[in-house]
Amino acid sequence: MLLNLPSITVTRVEEENDNDYHVYAVPNSEPQFCSECLGTAFYGHGTKTHLYMDTPIHGRRVGVLLERKRYKCRGCGKTFSQDCSDINDNHRATNRLVEYVENNALDRTFTSVADEIGVTEGTVRKIVGDYIGKLENKYLFETPEILGIDEVHLNRKMRLVFTNIGENTILDLISSRKKQTVINSLYRFKALKKIKYVTMDMWRPYRDAVSAVLPHAIIVIDKFHVVKMANEAVEKGRKDLRGQMTTGEVKQLKKDRFLMLRRRRDLDATQEFLLSGWIENYPLLHDLYHAKERFYDIWDSNMTRKQAETAYLDWKDSVPVSIRGYFSDLDRAIGNWHKEVFNYFDHRITNAYTESANNHIKSIARQGRGYSFEVLRARTLFTNAKHKVKKKSFKSGIREETLGYGLPVNKEMTSFGEPFNQEFFNFGVIIPHGAEK
Numbered sequence: 001m002l003l004n005l006p007s008i009t010v011t012r013v014e015e016e017n018d019n020d021y022h023v024y025a026v027p028n029s030e031p032q033f034c035s036e037c038l039g040t041a042f043y044g045h046g047t048k049t050h051l052y053m054d055t056p057i058h059g060r061r062v063g064v065l066l067e068r069k070r071y072k073c074r075g076c077g078k079t080f081s082q083d084c085s086d087i088n089d090n091h092r093a094t095n096r097l098v099e100y101v102e103n104n105a106l107d108r109t110f111t112s113v114a115d116e117i118g119v120t121e122g123t124v125r126k127i128v129g130d131y132i133g134k135l136e137n138k139y140l141f142e143t144p145e146i147l148g149i150d151e152v153h154l155n156r157k158m159r160l161v162f163t164n165i166g167e168n169t170i171l172d173l174i175s176s177r178k179k180q181t182v183i184n185s186l187y188r189f190k191a192l193k194k195i196k197y198v199t200m201d202m203w204r205p206y207r208d209a210v211s212a213v214l215p216h217a218i219i220v221i222d223k224f225h226v227v228k229m230a231n232e233a234v235e236k237g238r239k240d241l242r243g244q245m246t247t248g249e250v251k252q253l254k255k256d257r258f259l260m261l262r263r264r265r266d267l268d269a270t271q272e273f274l275l276s277g278w279i280e281n282y283p284l285l286h287d288l289y290h291a292k293e294r295f296y297d298i299w300d301s302n303m304t305r306k307q308a309e310t311a312y313l314d315w316k317d318s319v320p321v322s323i324r325g326y327f328s329d330l331d332r333a334i335g336n337w338h339k340e341v342f343n344y345f346d347h348r349i350t351n352a353y354t355e356s357a358n359n360h361i362k363s364i365a366r367q368g369r370g371y372s373f374e375v376l377r378a379r380t381l382f383t384n385a386k387h388k389v390k391k392k393s394f395k396s397g398i399r400e401e402t403l404g405y406g407l408p409v410n411k412e413m414t415s416f417g418e419p420f421n422q423e424f425f426n427f428g429v430i431i432p433h434g435a436e437k
Helices: 095-104 110-117 121-138 179-186 204-213 223-244 247-261 269-281 283-299 305-318 321-336 338-342 354-367 373-383
Strands: 008-015 020-027 042-057 060-073 079-081 146-154 157-164 169-174 197-200 218-221 387-391 424-430
Touching (some): 008 060, 042 079, 042 095, 042 110, 095 110, 095 121, 110 121, 146 354, 157 354, 169 179, 169 354, 169 373, 179 204, 197 204, 204 218, 218 223, 218 338, 223 247, 223 321, 247 269, 269 283, 283 321, 305 338, 354 373
Parallel strands (some): 020 060, 146 197
Antiparallel strands (some): 008 020, 060 079, 146 157, 157 169, 169 424, 387 424
């Protein structure tokens, strides 16, 4: 059997069973010097055989029992073995098996890959962990001017999501949204001063982390998180009405609840007719719906910050006393986050594409149920991703301060007639169906 591994010579092959080959082999090369001190005075110190797994052949798993000579250096006393360039000693596998795991384990379960090649799940996990580390170093995303902070529910836990609002891309997916985790994740950006704005929902650890790491950045609460709270008030009222309705009415109103949550201007004639039937027959729904619509009008307007703040106070006064309790969470939240909420009217920044980003992440999670968070993250950011890249501007190679004949040449220039090294800006993972600049 030929393994086609240049640094190894096969001495014999045994068919252990219908599933496995045992391949006995020795390295081809002899050492010329000590691997520690580079001395040439060393002597034989026995042999040692280790099992290294290789890629399957003919549908059978392959284990290479490699017998390597050992040596001891007379100079430094170190013991070392024959080198073998096709072997990865860290994983007790051939290099091509490691590459095989890297190419397959992010699209399949660790267990299935481990069973196929004859290693433990832990070995697959370790190889993938090292591979993800290499991917981290390979892909360096540009620091955004407008950073979006949000979360997505994965594996029964809320995970932190960073997006580049200006480029509509995903920058990172992080294991938790605890304050210290957010702080550590923010420090990974290579140019913190470049971040001028941060948009987020009303989650205090986000604000505290951004204030600690990016004190110069302006925080803007995402408009959609604010207006969503008005819809939640309508939902509370709808549920409270169930005790006054027949079973049939309760079921029908549940089906029609989307009518209450949409803007009236977005309803067609049939939907408008159905909505009118509910709000004209139930005063509570009437008051809640119209209060919600007036609140939305503020956030959909072109008001200045001062005008919006005044309009909000007027809106609060206009809400009937009988339904103010339903809007208490909204009122409390805006009170606690007043500055950040009304920053929207100064800067008009939203997480408009965040829901698309979260849906994209969830779709990847559904494709690989049972995957660890680390694998889902790697699939989202690296292996299943299309990155938004732009070429950096062309460098002339001429220093303005040294224009002239025979003066020093820019070190970044190659030899005459050869192109400059092409470099790219990587802005992150393109969000499917998101508008690109």
